[in-house]
Amino acid sequence: MKKLINHVDTVLAESLHGFAAAHADIVTLDPGLQFVRRRTLKRGKVALISGGGSGHEPLHTGFIGHGMLDAACPGQVFTSPTPDQMLAAAHEVETGGGVLFIVKNYSGDMMNFQMAAEMLERDNETVIINDDVAVENSTYTTGRRGVAGTMIVERIVGAAAERGDGLAALKALGDAVNKSTASMGVALTSCTVPAAGGPTFQMGAEEMEMGVGIHGEPGRRRVKLTSADDIAAELTGAVLKDLSLKRGQEVVLLVNGFGGTPLMELYVMTHAANKVLAAAGIKPVRVLTGSYVTSLEMAGCSITVNAVDAAMLALWDDPVHTAALRWRM
């Protein structure tokens, strides 16, 4: 294992301190490291709280700020945070509007957030993200996994919360965005969890894992590496098949790097995905390319398509100011 770390036991804490220092204008770090919160809270606004295992940066802490999250609870690498973290975050950032939890569909996250939601003595709702079309019932999930589509939900619901929408409306919007969002990914290499010290899985030099999860979990099948066009065709094709969109549908396209793939290749994949969309008569009205929901240093990417209506698109375009996503402010 070759990593820029001091000790495996201090990676998370030191990374959180660094993050807080780098984005001190936007966030503050809880002294107990239970959560990261927005520096300035808006009174009465529904508090958006997400979280999950670490190792997916910038998700979730990088999406704290105006137009997105109010707090995020970082767990150990690829391990759900614990209920006391979510409770501490909720008590800190809830200002009268209630709490909306945004949770990726993994057994661990579901159980820990559910426990927190039951213990929290304030109005709260939970939106569950399950946009990964690759597999049903994976090793650590019942149903589909939540992956890169999470950031799209956080962005659109975050914008609606910012303009003052209530808890019930935000829950309904979050569910609707999740339902209209689908993703699938491919891995070219494994990743190494610092504390594990070695690669999560073994893969041949010429192989790829089609449908991989964001923790390096197995996908649909292990096959020989093919061209960017072929990979984009399979990923985008699977996503479009799941959403069964009509020709002319407007979408947000997200080409998301897993951490070890350079932007140059992500742009090749963006171009390739665009060709697939064009052939299917789908209109990518917004395109976002970058590493937003990562799997440590895993090479590969995912393609996410979010079918939008005019209202969702307007929310997507609203001002946002977070460490990882910023426009119009």
Add this chain to the structure above:
Amino acid sequence: MIHDQLIRAATQILIDHVDELTALDQAIGDGDHGLNMRRGALAIQSKYDELAAQSLNDALKTMGMTCMSTIGGSSGPVFGTLLVTLGKELPAEPQAADLARALDASIKALTRLGKAEVGQKTLLDVLEPVRMLLTTSSEQGAALVARVRQCAFDSAEATAQMDATRGRSSFLGDRALGHVDPGSRSMALIIGAICDVLLAAR
């Protein structure tokens, strides 16, 4: 009281087997199960003096809450709920029948929490056979303890075949076949360590 010995043995066995649990989880999951269990075990060991002074019931509840707040992932709520439920349900001096009843309540609580059922390659596939054995066995004392120990290890081993028979995780194909569920293995290790202390105390 020997519950302080039980706690020491049940946590140490997880720490000693961290590499094996990591390897099991790397085969079919994200590879963090061993590290998460070790973190919980170390947190419990750091409260050893407090736990040794508590009643069995209170010690179980304290350990359960410690699991929930330190392990994370699915193992935190699962092992936490198991321990807290046992702490609520067991009498101060439990016999085999009491343990069977408390395990029944725990299995129901875990089924609600994890929306999993027996046969789906989870630690329920160790707890349920052990509960059945405690309910139906005519044996007592050391013979029963030895049988429970064997039952736990055999049941964990049997989870290796569950993907293929259930069709769950069928996308894994033959990559999942033959791999023991890491949570079930942890459960068996804990039960085995407890049985070893009970056998040695006789």
